[in-house]
Amino acid sequence: MNHDRFEEPVTVLVGMGLPVRLENVAEAYAMLQDWPATSRSSAHMIxxxxxxxxxxxxIDAETVRATLVAFARxxxxxxxDMVSLAPAALAGRASTSNNG
Structure with a gap:
């Protein structure tokens, strides 16, 4: 079992708003290391x-994940969360296609 892997990946928007999926502690660490020094905060340090x-x-990966999510927020x-948005998007499409 891989103890540094998140139970659920965290997707963050970087650069020009491109989504990056972070699946483990090492990927989160690399993203935070690349964070611009001028934009670092106490949340970044934590x-x-x-x-x-x-x-x-x-500490376990899920504790790391929680701090990463807090930082990203x-x-x-x-x-x-694209999975939870999908039903709403499909409902919106259905209502616009029925009206047209």
Whole structure:
């Protein structure tokens, strides 16, 4: 069993709003390392430290994931859950096609 893998990936929007799917602690750490120094905050430091602790085996991957999600929310880069949005999008399409 891979203990550094998230139970559910976290998708964040980076660069020009491109979605990036982070599936484990190492990927989260790499993304946070690449975060611009001028935009780093206390949330960034907490998430980065959680990644370091996760890599060292001091905390579990789901704790790292929770700090990553909090960081992403704070910086408005957490991508919407496309699975939960799909039914709403399909319902919207059905109503517009019925009206046309």
């Amino acid at each position: 998430a980065l430290n959680a990644c370091k602790a996760g890599i060292a085996g001091e 704070r910086h408005n880069i957490l991508a919407p």
